[in-house]
Amino acid sequence: MYANAPTPVCNEAPEEYMKIFEDVCRQKKLRITPQRLEIYSELARATDHPTAEMLYQRLSAKMPTLSLDTVYRTLGTLISHDLVHKVESTQNQARFEVQHLHHHHVICRNCNAITDLTWNLVDHTNLQGELHAWGKVERAHMVVYGTCAQCRAQ
Numbered sequence: 001m002y003a004n005a006p007t008p009v010c011n012e013a014p015e016e017y018m019k020i021f022e023d024v025c026r027q028k029k030l031r032i033t034p035q036r037l038e039i040y041s042e043l044a045r046a047t048d049h050p051t052a053e054m055l056y057q058r059l060s061a062k063m064p065t066l067s068l069d070t071v072y073r074t075l076g077t078l079i080s081h082d083l084v085h086k087v088e089s090t091q092n093q094a095r096f097e098v099q100h101l102h103h104h105h106v107i108c109r110n111c112n113a114i115t116d117l118t119w120n121l122v123d124h125t126n127l128q129g130e131l132h133a134w135g136k137v138e139r140a141h142m143v144v145y146g147t148c149a150q151c152r153a154q
């Protein structure tokens with residue numbers, strides 16, 4: 001390992017996210033429907049950056065009338081209100097997470113696991129200087145690819 005190695009992000013309490021959700025919905029006049037609430041709350045509890053199908057499977061016992069199509073549409077609405085992020089992945093299927101503290105991702109090419117990490121060295125690099133001629137930098141997100149310890153042990 002090298003100095004300034006990335007460290008995993010601790011998870012925030014899910015209740016914190018629900019407060020953010022309610023505040024943003026109120027601000028943006030987005031109606032809090034049972035579907036939006038349940039999908040957001042399931043995603044806030046998840047630490048594995050699930051696909052829409054995974055969310056649908058996790059919620060269908062609790063919400064038997066929920067369709068996969070509704071999960072996709074709801075995720076789209078939540079993304080457009082900056083409550084949910086689509087995450088870069090190695091698969092064709094999109095992966096999602098709730099919008100929270102700025103962080104980066106490590107992706108295992110073998111099992112496709114996506115892990116959060118903080119990386120202060122990257123966050124404190126002045127990209128603005130490097131990219132001044134290119135335009136305005138809004139955010140920088142690093143994706144690290146490799147093979148996780150679990151897969152390597154197999």
Ligand SMILES: [Zn+2]
Pocket residue numbers: 108109110111112113147148149150151
């Ligand atoms: Zn793996």
Ligand SMILES: [Zn+2]
Pocket residue numbers: 049087097103104105115116
């Ligand atoms: Zn993440």
